[in-house]
Amino acid sequence: MERRTVTIRDVAEVADVHPSTVSRALNSRPDGMVSAATVARIVAVAKDLGYQPNALAQGLRANRTMTVGMLIPDLTNPLFPPIVRGIEDRLGEHGYTLLIANTDNDQAKEHAILDVMRRRRVDGLIIATARLESPLLAEVMAADLPVVLVNRTADGPVLPSVAGDDHAGIGAVVRHLAELGHTRIAHLASTREVTTGLNRYQSFLSWMDTVGLEVDPELIAWCPWFTQQDGATAFRQLLDAGRRFTAVVAANDLVAMGCYDVAAERGLRIPDDLSITGFNDIPFAERFSPPLTTVRIPHYQIGVKAADLMLGSIDEPGSEVVSLRLPAELVVRGSTAVPADGPATTTSTVSPLAAASSG
Amino acid sequence: MERRTVTIRDVAEVADVHPSTVSRALNSRPDGMVSAATVARIVAVAKDLGYQPNALAQGLRANRTMTVGMLIPDLTNPLFPPIVRGIEDRLGEHGYTLLIANTDNDQAKEHAILDVMRRRRVDGLIIATARLESPLLAEVMAADLPVVLVNRTADGPVLPSVAGDDHAGIGAVVRHLAELGHTRIAHLASTREVTTGLNRYQSFLSWMDTVGLEVDPELIAWCPWFTQQDGATAFRQLLDAGRRFTAVVAANDLVAMGCYDVAAERGLRIPDDLSITGFNDIPFAERFSPPLTTVRIPHYQIGVKAADLMLGSIDEPGSEVVSLRLPAELVVRGSTAVPADGPATTTSTVSPLAAASSG
Numbered sequence: 001m002e003r004r005t006v007t008i009r010d011v012a013e014v015a016d017v018h019p020s021t022v023s024r025a026l027n028s029r030p031d032g033m034v035s036a037a038t039v040a041r042i043v044a045v046a047k048d049l050g051y052q053p054n055a056l057a058q059g060l061r062a063n064r065t066m067t068v069g070m071l072i073p074d075l076t077n078p079l080f081p082p083i084v085r086g087i088e089d090r091l092g093e094h095g096y097t098l099l100i101a102n103t104d105n106d107q108a109k110e111h112a113i114l115d116v117m118r119r120r121r122v123d124g125l126i127i128a129t130a131r132l133e134s135p136l137l138a139e140v141m142a143a144d145l146p147v148v149l150v151n152r153t154a155d156g157p158v159l160p161s162v163a164g165d166d167h168a169g170i171g172a173v174v175r176h177l178a179e180l181g182h183t184r185i186a187h188l189a190s191t192r193e194v195t196t197g198l199n200r201y202q203s204f205l206s207w208m209d210t211v212g213l214e215v216d217p218e219l220i221a222w223c224p225w226f227t228q229q230d231g232a233t234a235f236r237q238l239l240d241a242g243r244r245f246t247a248v249v250a251a252n253d254l255v256a257m258g259c260y261d262v263a264a265e266r267g268l269r270i271p272d273d274l275s276i277t278g279f280n281d282i283p284f285a286e287r288f289s290p291p292l293t294t295v296r297i298p299h300y301q302i303g304v305k306a307a308d309l310m311l312g313s314i315d316e317p318g319s320e321v322v323s324l325r326l327p328a329e330l331v332v333r334g335s336t337a338v339p340a341d342g343p344a345t346t347t348s349t350v351s352p353l354a355a356a357s358s359g
Numbered sequence: 360m361e362r363r364t365v366t367i368r369d370v371a372e373v374a375d376v377h378p379s380t381v382s383r384a385l386n387s388r389p390d391g392m393v394s395a396a397t398v399a400r401i402v403a404v405a406k407d408l409g410y411q412p413n414a415l416a417q418g419l420r421a422n423r424t425m426t427v428g429m430l431i432p433d434l435t436n437p438l439f440p441p442i443v444r445g446i447e448d449r450l451g452e453h454g455y456t457l458l459i460a461n462t463d464n465d466q467a468k469e470h471a472i473l474d475v476m477r478r479r480r481v482d483g484l485i486i487a488t489a490r491l492e493s494p495l496l497a498e499v500m501a502a503d504l505p506v507v508l509v510n511r512t513a514d515g516p517v518l519p520s521v522a523g524d525d526h527a528g529i530g531a532v533v534r535h536l537a538e539l540g541h542t543r544i545a546h547l548a549s550t551r552e553v554t555t556g557l558n559r560y561q562s563f564l565s566w567m568d569t570v571g572l573e574v575d576p577e578l579i580a581w582c583p584w585f586t587q588q589d590g591a592t593a594f595r596q597l598l599d600a601g602r603r604f605t606a607v608v609a610a611n612d613l614v615a616m617g618c619y620d621v622a623a624e625r626g627l628r629i630p631d632d633l634s635i636t637g638f639n640d641i642p643f644a645e646r647f648s649p650p651l652t653t654v655r656i657p658h659y660q661i662g663v664k665a666a667d668l669m670l671g672s673i674d675e676p677g678s679e680v681v682s683l684r685l686p687a688e689l690v691v692r693g694s695t696a697v698p699a700d701g702p703a704t705t706t707s708t709v710s711p712l713a714a715a716s717s718g
Contacts, residue, residue, distance in 0.1 A: 048404065078437070078440075078642065080440075081440050097458050100459055117456070118395070120425070142395065143395050144396055284646070289646065
C-alpha cells in the first residue's frame with residue numbers, strides 16, 4: 001500500500017489548526033504568535049504523520065520517536081549508573097532521549113515494561129536484564145525492534161551485545177592468587193541464570209586448570225543472586241563446611257562485601273587469614289577496610305559502545321551483529337596477600353602466563 | 360474551537376489501514392492477524408488523535424504521552440540512583456515511564472534538554488537540577504507543564520518540591536559535635552548557587568548560634584562544587600591557613616571524603632586529631648575507614664513523594680503547591696569523637712536541645 005506525500009494541509013487537519021499556523025509552528029524560528037503547547041502538538045502530529053519539510057535534507061524516517069528504551073534490573077546497584085550515563089551521553093549527542101525502567105529481574109514486570117515501551121514506540125531497546133532462560137528476548141525479537149544487550153549477554157538468539165571481558169578478568173584474579181602462593185582457592189559463584197554468573201564460574205574452572213591448580217567442588221558455593229546478603233549466607237555455609245582454603249574469588253564486589261561482613265563476625269583477618277577478590281571495581285571499593293582487590297570493568301565505555309551499536313541498528317537495520325568485550329583490568333589492593341602458610345612450593349607450579357588475553 | 364469526537368474511521372485514515380484492522384488492533388486480545396508493528400502504530404495514532412473507545416470509563420485526556428521527563432545533574436553521583444528509582448517505581452505503578460537526561464549543571468545543556476523533553480511532549484518534568492540563578496525554571500513555567508523540584512528547591516517561582524530536611528540535619532550534626540565538646544568547628548560549605556549548598560551553610564550559622572558556639576569566619580571554606588576533589592582542595596586551604604579547629608562539618612559525604620584524603624596526606628588521624636561529619640549517608644559510608652558519621656536522608660522516599668506530587672499535578676492541574684521536607688536522621692559512626700583537648704568546659708554551655716526539629 002503506497003502512502004501519498006504528507007502535506008502541511010494534512011498536518012493542519014489532524015492538529016485542528018489553520019495551515020498557516022502549522023507553517024509558523026514548524027518554522028525553525030517561531031515568531032511567538034503560536035503558543036508553546038500548540039507548537040508542541042503540531043510538531044508531534046507532523047512527526048506522527050511523517051511530514052517532511054525537506055525530506056532529502058533531513059533523511060528522517062517517518063515514524064521515529066527519537067527515544068530508546070532501557071531495561072535494567074536495579075538502578076541502585078552501583079554497577080548500572082555509569083553504564084546508563086554512558087548510554088545517555090552518547091544517545092543525547094544524536095538527539096535521542098533514554099526511557100528507563102527497573103525490572104528487578106522479575107519476569108512479569110519485564111513483560112509489562114516491554115509492552116509499555118512498545119506502546120511508547122521506542123526506536124530501540126537496550127537490555128541489561130538478559131537471563132539465559134527467559135521469554136523476554138524472544139518477545140523482543142518478535143517485536144521487530146533494534147535490540148542491544150549490555151553487561152549480560154545471551155546464548156540463544158544472535159543479538160548485538162557489549163560487556164566486560166569476564167573471562168580475562170577472572171583469569172587475572174586466579175593468576176594473581178596463584179602467584180601469591182594460594183593453592184586452596186574457593187569460588188563464591190552467583191546464579192547460573194545470567195551470563196555474568198555462569199561465565200565467571202566457567203572461567204574460574206578453566207583458569208584454575210590453566211595455572212595447574214585443582215578445583216575442590218566442595219569449595220564452590222552458589223549465591224542465589226549478586227548481593228551482599230547472598231554472599232554472606234553462602235560464605236557462612238562454606239566456612240561451616242570446614243574445608244581448608246586461603247583465598248576466595250567472589251563473583252562480584254557485593255558478594256565480596258558479604259565475605260567481609262562474615263569475616264568480621266568470625267574474627268578472620270583479611271588478608272592475613274584469608275585473601276578475598278571482587279569483580280567490577282564499584283565506586284568506593286578502594287575505601288573499604290581493607291581496600292578491595294578486584295577487576296575493573298569500563299562501565300561508562302560499555303554504555304557508550306552500547307549506544308553506538310543501537311544508533312547503528314536504527315540507521316541500518318539488518319547490519320552485522322556485533323558482540324563487544326571491553327578489556328578487564330586487575331586492581332591489586334589490600335585484600336590479597338601471600339597465604340598464612342607462605343607461598344610454599346606452589347610458585348614453581350604456576351604457569352608463566354602473559355598479560356590477560358581477550359578471549 | 361470545538362473538536363468533534365474521534366472515530367475508528369479517523370484512526371484508520373491516519374494510520375492508513377482498514378477500520379476493521381483498527382478494531383482488531385485496539386481489542387484487548389489481538390487475534391494475531393495484525394502485526395505487532397502495526398498494532399503499535401495504530402495504538403499510537405489512536406492516542407495522538409485522542410480516540411477513546413470508552414471515554415467515560417477511561418477518563419483519559421487526549422494528549423497524554425504517559426511519559427515524565429527528569430533532569431538530573433549526574434546519575435553517577437550516588438545521591439541520585441535511589442531518588443530516580445523511587446520516582447520510576449511509583450510512576451510505573453501508574454503506567455508512566457520516566458525519560459532521564461543528565462545536565463552536568465550546564466545551562467546550555469539544560470536548555471537543549473528541556474527543548475527535547477518538550478518536543479517529546481512529556482506530561483510533566485521532575486527537576487533535580489534547580490539552581491538559584493538560572494533561566495531554567497522560568498522557561499519551564501512558560502512551557503505550561505506540571506513541574507516538581509526534587510532534592511534542591513528554588514527561591515523565586517512557587518513550585519512543588521520534595522527534599523530532605525537539611526536544616527534539621529545540620530542541626531543534629533552541630534549539636535552532636537557540641538555535645539562531644541567541640542567548640543572550634545569548621546564548615547566546608549559548597550556552592551551558594553543551589554539550595555543544598557546555601558541552606559546547609561545558613562543552617563550551620565544558625566545552629567552554631569543556637570548551641571552557643573561562635574562561628575569563626577576564617578573556619579568557613581567554600582567548595583566550588585559538591586565533589587571529593589573540591590572538598591580536598593578547600594580542606595587543604597583551611598589547614599594551610601593555620602587556624603585551630605577540632606571538627607569539620609562537610610556539606611556532603613563526597614566533600615567529607617575529600618577531607619579523609621587530605622587527612623591521610625597530612626598525617627592527621629580521624630577522629631583522634633579531627634572529627635569529620637558528612638551529609639546524605641551515601642551507600643558504603645559505613646565501610647569507610649573510619650566509618651563516616653553523617654546525616655541519613657530518605658532518598659528513595661523523596662523520589663516516591665516527588666512522583667506522587669507529579670501524578671497529582673497531571674491529574675489536577677492548578678492544585679495547591681506543596682513543599683515537602685522529609686526527615687533527616689543523624690547516624691553516629693567512627694569519624695567523630697571527643698576533641699583531643701577533651702570536652703573542657705563547653706559541656707555546660709551547650710543548650711539542652713531535644714530531638715531534631717523539622718523546621
